[in-house]
Amino acid sequence: MPVDISISKPSTEPLHCGLLERTGVSLNVLRLDKCHPLLSGNKWYKLKYNLLEFQEQAELPILSFGGAYSNHLHALAAAGKLLGMRTIGVVRGEMPEPLNPVLAFAKQQGMTLVSISRSDYRRKQDADFLQELHASFGDFHLLPEGGSNSLAIKGCEEIASLLKWQDSAANRLVALCCGTGTTMAGLLSGLSKVEAGSAPEVLGVSVLRGDGYLQSEISSQLQACGCYDTADWRVDDAYHCGGYARSNPALKSFLSEFATFSDLPLEPVYTGKLFYALFDLIESKVIPSGTEIVAIHSGGIHN
Protein backbone atom coordinates (compact mmCIF):
# COMPACT_ATOMS: atom_id res chain seq x y z
CA MET A 1 0.00 0.00 0.00
CA PRO A 2 1.31 3.46 -0.76
CA VAL A 3 2.22 5.11 2.52
CA ASP A 4 -0.09 7.58 4.21
CA ILE A 5 -3.16 6.94 2.08
CA SER A 6 -5.89 5.05 3.82
CA ILE A 7 -9.06 4.17 1.98
CA SER A 8 -12.30 3.18 3.63
CA LYS A 9 -14.29 0.21 2.39
CA PRO A 10 -17.08 1.57 0.20
CA SER A 11 -20.66 0.93 1.26
CA THR A 12 -23.52 -0.21 -0.97
CA GLU A 13 -26.66 1.87 -0.48
CA PRO A 14 -30.17 1.21 -1.81
CA LEU A 15 -31.97 3.87 -3.77
CA HIS A 16 -35.73 4.23 -3.33
CA CYS A 17 -38.15 6.04 -5.60
CA GLY A 18 -41.52 5.63 -7.28
CA LEU A 19 -40.06 4.44 -10.59
CA LEU A 20 -38.17 1.57 -8.96
CA GLU A 21 -41.19 0.48 -6.93
CA ARG A 22 -43.47 0.67 -9.96
CA THR A 23 -41.14 -1.28 -12.26
CA GLY A 24 -39.87 -3.91 -9.80
CA VAL A 25 -36.21 -3.06 -10.38
CA SER A 26 -33.85 -2.70 -7.45
CA LEU A 27 -31.00 -0.23 -7.62
CA ASN A 28 -28.10 -0.17 -5.17
CA VAL A 29 -25.22 2.23 -5.36
CA LEU A 30 -21.62 1.23 -4.68
CA ARG A 31 -20.31 4.41 -3.08
CA LEU A 32 -16.73 4.50 -4.32
CA ASP A 33 -17.12 8.27 -4.05
CA LYS A 34 -16.99 7.92 -0.27
CA CYS A 35 -13.75 5.92 -0.04
CA HIS A 36 -11.43 8.93 0.39
CA PRO A 37 -12.05 12.68 0.59
CA LEU A 38 -9.57 13.51 -2.20
CA LEU A 39 -8.88 10.25 -4.07
CA SER A 40 -12.49 9.31 -4.37
CA GLY A 41 -14.40 7.19 -6.83
CA ASN A 42 -12.50 5.27 -9.45
CA LYS A 43 -9.44 7.52 -8.98
CA TRP A 44 -7.92 5.53 -6.14
CA TYR A 45 -8.27 2.27 -8.07
CA LYS A 46 -6.74 3.76 -11.22
CA LEU A 47 -3.87 5.38 -9.37
CA LYS A 48 -3.02 2.80 -6.73
CA TYR A 49 -0.57 0.52 -8.58
CA ASN A 50 0.89 3.39 -10.58
CA LEU A 51 1.70 5.20 -7.33
CA LEU A 52 3.22 2.06 -5.85
CA GLU A 53 5.52 1.77 -8.85
CA PHE A 54 6.39 5.48 -8.89
CA GLN A 55 7.27 5.38 -5.21
CA GLU A 56 10.24 3.19 -6.06
CA GLN A 57 11.79 6.34 -7.52
CA ALA A 58 10.01 8.88 -5.41
CA GLU A 59 12.47 11.66 -6.23
CA LEU A 60 11.15 11.88 -9.81
CA PRO A 61 8.00 13.89 -10.47
CA ILE A 62 4.86 12.34 -11.98
CA LEU A 63 3.73 14.01 -15.19
CA SER A 64 0.25 13.56 -16.59
CA PHE A 65 -2.31 15.17 -18.88
CA GLY A 66 -5.84 16.46 -18.61
CA GLY A 67 -8.39 19.09 -19.56
CA ALA A 68 -8.95 22.19 -17.46
CA TYR A 69 -11.63 20.36 -15.42
CA SER A 70 -9.78 17.07 -15.12
CA ASN A 71 -10.82 14.95 -12.13
CA HIS A 72 -7.68 12.95 -12.82
CA LEU A 73 -5.28 15.90 -12.41
CA HIS A 74 -7.21 16.92 -9.28
CA ALA A 75 -6.72 13.45 -7.74
CA LEU A 76 -3.12 13.11 -8.90
CA ALA A 77 -2.19 16.46 -7.37
CA ALA A 78 -3.70 15.34 -4.06
CA ALA A 79 -1.94 11.96 -4.21
CA GLY A 80 1.40 13.66 -4.92
CA LYS A 81 0.95 15.88 -1.89
CA LEU A 82 -0.03 12.95 0.33
CA LEU A 83 2.98 10.93 -0.80
CA GLY A 84 5.43 13.82 -0.84
CA MET A 85 6.02 13.43 -4.60
CA ARG A 86 6.18 16.23 -7.12
CA THR A 87 3.52 16.31 -9.84
CA ILE A 88 3.29 18.09 -13.19
CA GLY A 89 -0.08 18.62 -14.85
CA VAL A 90 -0.04 19.28 -18.60
CA VAL A 91 -3.31 21.05 -19.35
CA ARG A 92 -5.06 21.06 -22.73
CA GLY A 93 -5.64 24.52 -24.22
CA GLU A 94 -5.27 27.91 -22.63
CA MET A 95 -4.74 28.13 -18.87
CA PRO A 96 -7.89 29.73 -17.44
CA GLU A 97 -7.18 33.07 -15.82
CA PRO A 98 -7.95 33.12 -12.93
CA LEU A 99 -7.55 29.36 -12.42
CA ASN A 100 -10.80 27.44 -12.14
CA PRO A 101 -11.43 25.57 -8.84
CA VAL A 102 -10.01 22.28 -10.16
CA LEU A 103 -6.71 23.78 -11.29
CA ALA A 104 -6.51 26.11 -8.31
CA PHE A 105 -6.81 23.05 -6.06
CA ALA A 106 -4.14 21.18 -8.06
CA LYS A 107 -1.79 24.14 -7.77
CA GLN A 108 -2.47 24.45 -4.08
CA GLN A 109 -1.49 20.77 -3.67
CA GLY A 110 1.85 21.66 -5.24
CA MET A 111 1.25 20.51 -8.82
CA THR A 112 3.25 22.40 -11.45
CA LEU A 113 0.75 23.38 -14.14
CA VAL A 114 1.68 23.94 -17.76
CA SER A 115 -0.74 24.56 -20.59
CA ILE A 116 -0.18 23.43 -24.16
CA SER A 117 -2.11 24.09 -27.34
CA ARG A 118 -4.80 21.66 -28.43
CA SER A 119 -2.69 20.62 -31.41
CA ASP A 120 0.29 19.82 -29.16
CA TYR A 121 -2.06 18.02 -26.80
CA ARG A 122 -2.97 15.64 -29.62
CA ARG A 123 0.74 14.71 -29.77
CA LYS A 124 0.83 13.70 -26.10
CA GLN A 125 1.75 10.10 -26.89
CA ASP A 126 4.32 10.87 -29.61
CA ALA A 127 7.94 10.12 -28.80
CA ASP A 128 9.19 13.46 -30.17
CA PHE A 129 6.71 15.41 -28.08
CA LEU A 130 7.61 13.46 -24.94
CA GLN A 131 11.24 14.25 -25.74
CA GLU A 132 10.35 17.96 -25.69
CA LEU A 133 8.70 17.49 -22.29
CA HIS A 134 11.83 15.75 -21.01
CA ALA A 135 13.92 18.64 -22.29
CA SER A 136 11.79 20.98 -20.17
CA PHE A 137 11.24 18.85 -17.07
CA GLY A 138 14.06 16.28 -17.02
CA ASP A 139 13.22 12.72 -15.97
CA PHE A 140 9.68 12.00 -14.85
CA HIS A 141 7.22 9.18 -14.37
CA LEU A 142 4.76 9.35 -17.24
CA LEU A 143 1.09 8.70 -16.52
CA PRO A 144 -1.24 8.84 -19.55
CA GLU A 145 -4.32 11.06 -19.73
CA GLY A 146 -7.02 9.90 -17.30
CA GLY A 147 -4.39 7.71 -15.59
CA SER A 148 -5.41 4.99 -18.02
CA ASN A 149 -2.89 2.17 -18.43
CA SER A 150 -2.43 -1.49 -17.55
CA LEU A 151 -1.70 -0.71 -13.89
CA ALA A 152 -4.95 1.27 -13.74
CA ILE A 153 -6.77 -1.79 -15.11
CA LYS A 154 -5.11 -3.92 -12.44
CA GLY A 155 -6.35 -1.52 -9.73
CA CYS A 156 -9.89 -1.41 -11.15
CA GLU A 157 -10.04 -5.23 -11.10
CA GLU A 158 -10.45 -4.84 -7.34
CA ILE A 159 -13.81 -3.12 -7.80
CA ALA A 160 -15.24 -6.52 -8.84
CA SER A 161 -14.80 -7.91 -5.35
CA LEU A 162 -16.68 -4.94 -3.80
CA LEU A 163 -19.99 -5.76 -5.52
CA LYS A 164 -22.69 -6.90 -3.10
CA TRP A 165 -25.93 -8.59 -4.18
CA GLN A 166 -29.12 -8.98 -2.15
CA ASP A 167 -31.38 -11.25 -4.19
CA SER A 168 -30.02 -14.51 -5.56
CA ALA A 169 -33.01 -14.90 -7.91
CA ALA A 170 -32.67 -11.52 -9.63
CA ASN A 171 -30.97 -10.77 -12.96
CA ARG A 172 -27.78 -9.00 -11.98
CA LEU A 173 -26.55 -5.90 -13.74
CA VAL A 174 -23.57 -3.72 -12.90
CA ALA A 175 -23.65 -0.23 -14.41
CA LEU A 176 -20.99 2.44 -14.57
CA CYS A 177 -20.14 5.48 -16.65
CA CYS A 178 -17.19 5.43 -19.05
CA GLY A 179 -14.76 8.05 -20.32
CA THR A 180 -11.62 6.19 -21.41
CA GLY A 181 -13.21 2.81 -20.60
CA THR A 182 -10.34 1.75 -18.33
CA THR A 183 -12.46 1.39 -15.20
CA MET A 184 -14.87 -0.87 -17.09
CA ALA A 185 -12.06 -2.92 -18.64
CA GLY A 186 -10.63 -3.42 -15.14
CA LEU A 187 -14.01 -4.35 -13.70
CA LEU A 188 -14.59 -6.91 -16.48
CA SER A 189 -11.15 -8.36 -16.00
CA GLY A 190 -11.74 -8.55 -12.23
CA LEU A 191 -15.14 -10.22 -12.69
CA SER A 192 -13.59 -12.85 -14.94
CA LYS A 193 -11.39 -13.82 -11.98
CA VAL A 194 -13.91 -13.79 -9.13
CA GLU A 195 -17.34 -14.60 -10.55
CA ALA A 196 -17.08 -18.08 -12.02
CA GLY A 197 -20.38 -18.95 -13.69
CA SER A 198 -22.69 -16.33 -12.18
CA ALA A 199 -21.09 -13.12 -13.44
CA PRO A 200 -23.48 -10.17 -13.67
CA GLU A 201 -24.04 -8.37 -16.95
CA VAL A 202 -22.10 -5.13 -17.21
CA LEU A 203 -23.46 -1.95 -18.78
CA GLY A 204 -21.19 1.00 -19.52
CA VAL A 205 -22.74 4.40 -20.21
CA SER A 206 -20.55 6.50 -22.46
CA VAL A 207 -20.23 10.13 -21.37
CA LEU A 208 -18.81 11.08 -24.75
CA ARG A 209 -19.99 11.17 -28.29
CA GLY A 210 -18.79 8.41 -30.64
CA ASP A 211 -20.87 5.44 -31.71
CA GLY A 212 -19.04 2.21 -31.00
CA TYR A 213 -15.85 3.99 -29.95
CA LEU A 214 -15.78 2.81 -26.35
CA GLN A 215 -17.00 -0.67 -27.20
CA SER A 216 -13.93 -1.22 -29.37
CA GLU A 217 -11.64 0.71 -27.03
CA ILE A 218 -12.61 -1.53 -24.10
CA SER A 219 -12.24 -4.66 -26.26
CA SER A 220 -8.69 -3.58 -27.12
CA GLN A 221 -7.88 -2.86 -23.48
CA LEU A 222 -9.20 -6.31 -22.49
CA GLN A 223 -7.14 -7.99 -25.20
CA ALA A 224 -4.05 -6.08 -24.14
CA CYS A 225 -4.42 -7.39 -20.59
CA GLY A 226 -5.07 -10.95 -21.81
CA CYS A 227 -8.70 -11.06 -20.72
CA TYR A 228 -10.84 -12.94 -23.25
CA ASP A 229 -13.43 -14.63 -21.07
CA THR A 230 -15.65 -11.82 -19.86
CA ALA A 231 -19.18 -11.40 -18.54
CA ASP A 232 -21.77 -10.15 -21.05
CA TRP A 233 -21.16 -6.47 -21.48
CA ARG A 234 -22.03 -3.53 -23.67
CA VAL A 235 -21.56 0.21 -23.86
CA ASP A 236 -24.60 2.40 -24.42
CA ASP A 237 -23.70 5.45 -26.52
CA ALA A 238 -27.10 7.14 -26.39
CA TYR A 239 -26.71 9.23 -23.22
CA HIS A 240 -23.78 11.55 -23.91
CA CYS A 241 -26.20 14.52 -23.93
CA GLY A 242 -24.20 16.43 -26.54
CA GLY A 243 -20.73 15.08 -25.79
CA TYR A 244 -18.06 15.14 -23.13
CA ALA A 245 -18.81 17.75 -20.42
CA ARG A 246 -21.83 18.90 -22.42
CA SER A 247 -25.33 18.91 -21.10
CA ASN A 248 -28.83 19.26 -22.48
CA PRO A 249 -32.25 20.23 -21.07
CA ALA A 250 -33.25 16.58 -20.54
CA LEU A 251 -30.18 15.86 -18.40
CA LYS A 252 -30.62 19.09 -16.46
CA SER A 253 -34.25 18.39 -15.74
CA PHE A 254 -33.45 14.78 -14.73
CA LEU A 255 -30.81 16.02 -12.26
CA SER A 256 -33.15 18.57 -10.67
CA GLU A 257 -35.92 15.98 -10.38
CA PHE A 258 -33.46 13.41 -8.92
CA ALA A 259 -32.41 15.88 -6.24
CA THR A 260 -36.01 16.09 -5.02
CA PHE A 261 -36.04 12.46 -3.84
CA SER A 262 -32.39 11.54 -3.25
CA ASP A 263 -29.38 13.19 -1.67
CA LEU A 264 -26.98 11.05 -3.69
CA PRO A 265 -24.50 13.59 -5.11
CA LEU A 266 -24.52 13.52 -8.92
CA GLU A 267 -22.70 15.86 -11.31
CA PRO A 268 -23.52 16.36 -14.99
CA VAL A 269 -20.22 15.15 -16.52
CA TYR A 270 -20.08 11.54 -15.31
CA THR A 271 -22.45 10.09 -12.72
CA GLY A 272 -25.38 12.31 -13.74
CA LYS A 273 -25.33 10.69 -17.18
CA LEU A 274 -25.12 7.20 -15.65
CA PHE A 275 -28.27 7.66 -13.56
CA TYR A 276 -30.04 9.52 -16.35
CA ALA A 277 -29.40 6.49 -18.59
CA LEU A 278 -30.45 3.96 -15.95
CA PHE A 279 -33.72 5.72 -15.20
CA ASP A 280 -34.54 5.97 -18.88
CA LEU A 281 -33.67 2.31 -19.53
CA ILE A 282 -35.79 1.23 -16.55
CA GLU A 283 -38.73 3.42 -17.58
CA SER A 284 -38.63 2.05 -21.13
CA LYS A 285 -38.31 -1.54 -19.77
CA VAL A 286 -35.04 -2.18 -21.60
CA ILE A 287 -33.94 -3.06 -18.07
CA PRO A 288 -36.75 -5.44 -17.09
CA SER A 289 -38.62 -6.02 -13.86
CA GLY A 290 -36.75 -8.41 -11.57
CA THR A 291 -33.35 -6.87 -12.28
CA GLU A 292 -31.01 -6.00 -9.43
CA ILE A 293 -28.64 -3.24 -10.43
CA VAL A 294 -25.46 -2.21 -8.70
CA ALA A 295 -24.53 1.24 -10.02
CA ILE A 296 -20.94 2.23 -9.39
CA HIS A 297 -20.65 5.78 -8.13
CA SER A 298 -17.26 6.72 -9.55
CA GLY A 299 -16.96 10.11 -7.84
CA GLY A 300 -16.58 13.42 -9.65
CA ILE A 301 -16.10 16.98 -8.58
CA HIS A 302 -19.05 19.11 -7.55
CA ASN A 303 -18.47 22.76 -8.27
Ligand SMILES: Cc1ncc(COP(=O)(O)O)c(C=O)c1O
Ligand atom coordinates in the same frame (compact mmCIF):
# COMPACT_ATOMS: atom_id res chain seq x y z
C1 LIG B 1 -15.92 10.74 -11.83
C2 LIG B 1 -15.50 9.87 -12.96
N1 LIG B 1 -16.28 8.83 -13.30
C3 LIG B 1 -15.98 8.03 -14.34
C4 LIG B 1 -14.84 8.26 -15.09
C5 LIG B 1 -14.58 7.38 -16.27
O1 LIG B 1 -13.55 6.47 -16.02
P1 LIG B 1 -12.79 5.82 -17.23
O2 LIG B 1 -12.00 6.94 -17.89
O3 LIG B 1 -11.89 4.82 -16.60
O4 LIG B 1 -13.78 5.26 -18.16
C6 LIG B 1 -13.97 9.31 -14.77
C7 LIG B 1 -12.72 9.50 -15.49
O5 LIG B 1 -11.73 8.93 -15.04
C8 LIG B 1 -14.32 10.15 -13.69
O6 LIG B 1 -13.56 11.21 -13.36
